[in-house]
Amino acid sequence: MKTWKNHFNIVHDMVYGTNTSGFGWDMDKCCVTADAEVWDEYIKSHKGSACFRDKPFPQFDYLCKIFGKDRATGHGATDLGEDVIEETQRNSHVDVEGLEDIVEETQQIARGNSKQKASKG
Template structure:
């Protein structure tokens, strides 16, 4: 017997509404994940709101994972040239087949296809929007060292020299940077 279930739009809508309330009440950790017991709470509330629904916390957790993957895919498309949003049909749009083909080739395991309805996308932004890495705070290793003040460590130690470690001399067990 499979534990997999097919969700209706109504069930997804109810689940998202409950989760939206949890987010509004601060039910997410700083990492963006939901607090312990949240999925069980959602399943319980869904059983109260939808007659004869057979749903568990694991169903809710799995659905959230799939929706997050789908949201991420749509988000990525919308942040690329050539893709747009159709507010009437609630879907990511692309008219140039070359752009779509290039995207599909680069993302073969995609969870969302452009031009297909995704009615919950805008509501999911409340739950997943902050979880997206944009790269705006990314820094190189040299920048990180500079910000930590470590790049000048050798000059600050007045004559103390420590060997440099590189992946090749660490693997060989040598501390000689010229090895």
């Protein structure tokens, strides 16, 4: 399963990922398509993708159904700040009194952990 998921992620990133213009999917041949220059540049920074050049990957559609929803897209992501409090207040009838304190404590812990990692590095 790990191998299938890894292969799916590589192909999915080429076909649907950001900053991967020039790639497409040939539904008849079940393979990634791109001009030679696009492939050459992409392979330089994504070594695992070379094995999918001009090779069919017929399992891709099935793997999209299996793994497709497991991918983080960043949609709806927020930081631990005012946005969280405002969103909670808008979308919930829960009393958020004290949430500001929790957010502040979490931010202080995160800053402390960052400083500790920086001093160890």
